[in-house]
Amino acid sequence: MNETNIFSFARPLKLENIASAASSLSTVEDFVRYGVTRFTDSQLSFGHGTDNAVDETIFMVLEGLGLPIDALEPHLQRVLSLPEKQRLAALIDARVTTKKPASYLLNKAYIQGVPFYVDERVIVPRSFIAEILCQEDGFSGIADYDAVGSVLDLCTGSGCLGILAAMLFPNAQVDIADLSQDALEVAKRNVQDHKMQDRVHIHQGDLFAPLAGKSYDLILTNPPYVDKEGMDDLPEEFRFEPVMALAAGDDGLDIVHSIMAEAKSHLNDGGGMMCELGRCGPALEAAYPRTMFTWLSTENSDGEVFWIKKKNLP
Ligand SMILES: C[S@@+](CC[C@H](N)C(=O)[O-])C[C@H]1O[C@@H](n2cnc3c(N)ncnc32)[C@H](O)[C@@H]1O
Numbered sequence: 001m002n003e004t005n006i007f008s009f010a011r012p013l014k015l016e017n018i019a020s021a022a023s024s025l026s027t028v029e030d031f032v033r034y035g036v037t038r039f040t041d042s043q044l045s046f047g048h049g050t051d052n053a054v055d056e057t058i059f060m061v062l063e064g065l066g067l068p069i070d071a072l073e074p075h076l077q078r079v080l081s082l083p084e085k086q087r088l089a090a091l092i093d094a095r096v097t098t099k100k101p102a103s104y105l106l107n108k109a110y111i112q113g114v115p116f117y118v119d120e121r122v123i124v125p126r127s128f129i130a131e132i133l134c135q136e137d138g139f140s141g142i143a144d145y146d147a148v149g150s151v152l153d154l155c156t157g158s159g160c161l162g163i164l165a166a167m168l169f170p171n172a173q174v175d176i177a178d179l180s181q182d183a184l185e186v187a188k189r190n191v192q193d194h195k196m197q198d199r200v201h202i203h204q205g206d207l208f209a210p211l212a213g214k215s216y217d218l219i220l221t222n223p224p225y226v227d228k229e230g231m232d233d234l235p236e237e238f239r240f241e242p243v244m245a246l247a248a249g250d251d252g253l254d255i256v257h258s259i260m261a262e263a264k265s266h267l268n269d270g271g272g273m274m275c276e277l278g279r280c281g282p283a284l285e286a287a288y289p290r291t292m293f294t295w296l297s298t299e300n301s302d303g304e305v306f307w308i309k310k311k312n313l314p
Contacts, residue, residue: 152211153220154208154219216268219266224254228249
C-alpha cells in the first residue's frame with residue numbers, strides 16, 4: 001500500500017450524501033479526504049488487505065478508477081469526470097452503509113502485489129503464508145525454490161496461494177483443492193486470468209480425499225481455523241465471508257487435526273508443510289506435545305503459521 005502520510009488527509013471533509021459528494025468534489029485528493037472522513041466517522045473494521053481508514057480509502061479510490069494501487073501522489077490533483085465521481089461516491093457510501101469489505105465491492109484483492117478476482121464465494125486473500133514465501137531471500141526452510149517440483153495448496157479458496165506458488169516455484173506443478181465448488185469457480189477464473197492452466201490443477205473434495213495417491217514436495221494450507229469464540233465475535237465485515245472458510249469448531253482445530261493426520265502420506269521425502277492457524281498455536285502444541293513445529297512470524301503476525309518437515313509429522 002502507499003506510504004502516504006496519514007496527516008495529509010486529516011482535515012475532515014463532510015458531505016451529506018452521494019449526490020452532493022459527486023457534485024461538490026473534484027479531484028482524487030478530494031475523494032481521498034472525503035473517504036477518510038467517512039470511514040473514520042463510521043464504526044468500520046479493517047483487515048481485508050488494509051488495516052486503517054487511510055489505506056482503505058486510497059485502495060478504493062485508485063482501484064475504483066482503475067489506476068495502479070501503489071502510487072497515489074501522481075494522481076492526487078487529477079480532475080475526475082462526473083461518472084468517475086459518481087462511482088467513487090457510491091463505493092465510499094456502500095463501504096460505510098453495508099460494511100462490506102472493499103475487495104468485495106471492487107471484486108479485487110492484492111496479495112504481495114498480485115491481483116486476484118474475488119467475490120463472496122471466497123475469503124479476501126490475506127494469508128501470511130504469501131509474505132513468508134515471498135521474502136526477499138526466500139523462505140529459509142526451502143533451500144532451492146527451483147528444485148520444488150510439486151506443490152499442493154489445500155483449502156485454496158480463490159486459488160491465491162497456489163497461483164503465487166506457481167509464480168515462485170517455476171518448475172513446480174501445483175494442485176489446488178477445496179471442498180467448495182463455489183470457491184473453485186473463483187479459483188478457476190484466477191488460474192485463467194494468470195494463464196496458469198498448464199501448471200495449476202483444480203481438485204474438488206474434502207481435504208485430501210480428491211488427492212488419493214498423490215504426494216508433494218510442498219504443502220501450503222490456510223484452512224478454516226476460527227474458534228467458536230472468534231466466530232461469535234466476528235465484526236460485520238467478516239460475516240460477508242463464507243462461514244465454511246472460517247469456522248473450525250470450539251477450539252478452531254477441527255480441520256487442522258484432519259490435515260495433521262494425513263499430511264505425512266502426501267509429502268515426498270524431504271518435503272514439508274506450511275500451515276496458517278491464527279491464534280490456535282498453543283492449542284496445537286498442547287495436542288501434539290511430542291511434535292516439533294517451527295513457528296513463523298511476519299511483519300504483522302507472530303507465530304500464526306507453522307512449518308513442519310515430513311519427518312517430524314506424526
Ligand atoms: C481460510 S479459507 C483460505 C482460502 C485461501 N487459501 C486463502 O488463503 O485466501 C479456507 C478454505 O478452506 C475451504 N474448506 C473448508 N473446509 C474444507 C474441507 N473440509 N476440505 C477442503 N476445503 C475446505 C473453504 O471453502 C475455504 O475456501
